[in-house]
Amino acid sequence: MPAQATFYRLVHQLAHPADHPAHRVRNPPITEDGRGFTPTVALRPGEQVQIDTTRLDVLALFEDGSLGRPELTIAVDAATRAILAAVLCPGGTQADAALLLAEMAVPHPARPSWPDTLRFAHSALLPRERLLSLDERLKGAAARPVVVPETIVVDRGKVYLSRAFTGACEALGISVQAAPPFAPTAKSIVERTFGSVNTLFCQHLPGYTGSDVTRRGRDVGRDACYSVAQLQDLLDEWLVHWHHRPHEGLRHPVLPRLALTPNQMWPPWSRSPDTCPSR
Template sequence: MRPQYDPERHTPAEREQANAQELTALGFGRVSRTTVQRTRLAYRKQGLWGLLDHRTTRASSPTGRADERVVAAVREALHRRRGRSKGTINGLFPLINQILQDRHGPGTVPTPSQATLYRLVTALARPGELPSGPVRQVPASVDGRAFTPTTALRPGEQVQVDTTRLDVLALFDDGRLARPVALPETIIVDRGRIFVSAAFTPPANTSASASSQPRPRTPTAKGIVERTFGTINALFCHRPHEGLRHPMMPRKALTPDQMRAALVAVADTCPSR
């Protein structure tokens, strides 16, 4: 235990002040003792959940703060229009106002502005429901609701995998369908064990007319792939990304390496082998 955090020598307020000074020195911005105290109490009460910036966990609404009566009228107007001529967005406005008057009486609900109605219609309409205007492409199964942002607090908590078919039609000379593949003429590899093994060398020699290994320590022989890996290391691993935010520093963008290190520090993980 470091001396400034020894409970036998310092009060909780003194330890909080020491923590605030340490966080400020590490670049977390100007951190006050009150902030440390609030965070400590939130962690004691809620665990890791208490450390989150809960602005990122609130589910957003496509209708914002619009009057629920107006929202219901827009939904009803869209429902009545389904199966008929789509018309235009502006053509829905009289129908919406008529629904409001029929349900609540003339003048009971303040008449929404055209900008408000346009925003609500485009937010609640299903794909292909309107012929013009920026209709939000939301699956019909969610009834126009926005998706909740995904939040992960530890590496590997959620891994998303997708299979996408390459929409390319390739034909042989005789008209038969073919997969869009490229047959290598020359394969250049380094001297890694996998590339000089019996599992790789015979297939490579069969697929390509030539296979070569450059001299040791000559990366320029494979300049393209070396540049690709260099770009991945420089931009992906060490470049701050706006979508990566530390729970304690929501305004600071982190690199993937920094984000992983921050989350590993507060989560039980199994080291990779």
């Protein structure tokens, strides 16, 4: 047996309190030497996509005539902040995980009532010439990026760890990474995006509940007038504007002072010089 001090030091290294099974995972996770893990950095579109679900701060009319807050499931690309998929469901139900994969990998059709500026064929920020030659469905699609992710970060919900979802990801060559429990910073980008959806989209809708009672109207239930399907249509149109909106967290090493849009962060191949962002 080694000396008592040496023995306790070895035990401390093998079973650090931060990694003890009886303790919650610290935020951020701590290694045995006391240093935090280096956060994952995504450098290209599709390298890491974060998926999560939350209740929106708006009331909707359900099919049974009741009012409730719908649940929103989104998939956000970590490198470009592009919202690749967004599915609304009534409260208490879960979105089909396989539907999210289809939303990310299949072009989103543009509504007939949308202006031409929201269509993919008229977008000057996406590599439309090259992509149109690969998929003709993009001619009638919305100006939103499409990608098959390399890695998907999910929570430990049953729908994301099911055999159906993991099998579909395996067939597409997608790696599924489960976030640590009690560590919300593992999906910090998608968590922050939820806040933006509530403030930039839900806040301008009738039936907005706000984050607490101090931020809502006197009779929110009377103002609610949209069904979940109608909210989904409005959200799909708003997402096109989201991809044309500059984000303070999106910077390019060549243009560090310019806030870029998610579409501008997409690979610049097949772009003409007059469509690239300028200083």
